[in-house]
Amino acid sequence: MRSAARKKSALATAATAATALLALAAPLLASTPASAASLATWDKVAQCEASGNWQIINPTGQYFGGLQISMSTWRAYGGTQYADRADHATKQQQILIGEKILAGQGQGAWPNCGPKYNLGADHANPYPDAPTYPAPSSLANGTLVKSPNGPDVRVMIAGAGVPVAGSDVAPDKYDLGKVVVIDPNAFNGLPSAPPAGTVVHDQAGGANRYVIIDGAALPISASDWTEDGYNLRADYGLPTAWLQAAAQRTVSTGRVVMDQTGNDPSRYVVVNGAALHISGAEWTANGYNQQALMGVPTDWLASAATRQVPNGSIVQEVSGADSTVYVMAGGVAVPLTNVDFIGFGYDKRPLLGTPGQWLASAAAKAAPANGTMVKSLNDPTVWEIVNGKKRGMAGSEFGAGKRSFDDVVGVGSAFIAKFPTA
Known part of the structure; x- marks a missing residue:
């Protein structure tokens, strides 16, 4: 869209742009644009602008789709309800946005192709x-929203479309008679979780409050509700x-967090x-300071900081300075040989980066927690670790309602040999 619209956009002041966006709100819902063109005319414009290719990108990387619409114009006229940019939208969706541009700017928005095909004189829907x-x-x-192509219903919360289950309708008092139908692509593109930091509660009632972080709902204790300032959101x-x-x-693994109150200077990943503590030196040396820092409830953080990284997690120092790979077993980081790493199938698991000081401390622990099973x-x-000793387990100890082989951690034989037999 090599247009006067682009020049106008580049020269417009912030105030003018804001006014224009507000003025667009009403036309976006109009069923018939003030100016329009037939499908045949739009096809001619697309042939002129983009050789009829509705998924093309201009060599400059600035204009997209059959009508060569810039990103700023696509956003300003509501194109993101269909796709992030024009070439990712369907032909019909691009034309519908083209109709709005035509209504707002006239055929001069396509100075080379609009007048050539009398785009502004067509007046056909x-x-x-x-x-x-x-x-x-x-x-x-x-x-409540839904797509015209399916029965699924979502509820709009802070820009997200949170799925509504059939079991939610009655207790949550959702009125299915007031469901709004939206464009199917827009419906499918809705995030299913509210943005990080959103405070929520059960629609059906109850006193519990949560804050959403990466799609997880973290409980907010009664003391954190006011001390952490969640009551102000x-x-x-x-x-x-x-x-x-x-x-x-x-x-999410890798999320950098802090106490929401800000009173605790400690940082964790x-x-x-x-939640693993990040030392002051590692905060910048390992690049944690370059990541988004999210405040979390004080009590939740205190609990997470005492948790062990789950058994079977494969970890390595995040800086890469130490190439040793470890498997977590009862709070101990057990070093792995290449043979054990591949033999136990650990090469198929994600390799998780951890702060170096935390990892050194975990590797130095004398013995795994009581009840840890290793082989x-x-x-x-299969050996169970009890009070720093190992006990050989019988097959009868495993099965339904008993211990599970899935909880056994594969480690090197040298690690097992360190513990005396109980």
Whole structure:
């Protein structure tokens, strides 16, 4: 879209741009644009602009799709309700946004191709039977939405579309008679979790409050509610089933966190649900200071900081200065040989970076926690560690309602040999 619209956009002041965006809000929902063109005319413009290729990108990387619409114009006229940029949208969606541009700027928006095909003089609706949909961003929090192509319902919360289960409808008092139908691509593109830092509660009721971090719902204690300032944030009701599942999730591995109060200067990185302390030297040396820092509830952080990285997690120093790979077993970081790393299938698991000082401390621990089960690669015996000693386990100890072989951690034979037999 090699247009006057681009020049106008480059020269416009911030105030003018803001006014223009506000003025666009009403036309976005209009069923018939003030100016329009037939499908045949739009095809001619696309042939002129992009050789009829609706998924093309201009060699400059600035203009997209069959109508060569810039990113700023695509956003300003509501194109992101369909796709992030024009060439990712369908032909119909690009034309519908083209109609809005034509209504707002006239055929001069395509100075080389618009006048050539009398784009502004056509006045025909290219899709007379096409439904028009509201943009999700225009809908209030708590609005129920669905796609015209399926029965699934979501509720709009802070820009996300949180899934509503059938079991949620009655207890959460959702009125399915007020569901708003939105564009299917916009519906499918909605994030399913509210943004990090959103405070939520069960829509069905109850006093519990949570904060969403990476799709996980972290409980906010009664003392944290005011001390951490969560009581000053908007509090949204979420579908019961989704919230219950989110409360079982863990914060993403690699997420850097701190106490929400700001009173504790310590910083932590989350690894498989455990919060590992980051030393002052490692904060900058390992690049943690370059990552987004998220405040989390004080009590949740205190609990996460005492958790062990789960058994079987494969870890390595995040800086890469130490190439040794370890497996976690009862809080101990056990070094692995290449044979054990491959033999136990650990090469198929994600390798998790951890702060060096934390890893050195975990590797120096004398023995795994009581009850940890380990075995070496070439020995069928499963050993349970109890008070720094090892006990050979019988096969009868495993099975339904008993211990599980899935909880046994594969380690090197040298590690097992360090412990006397109980």
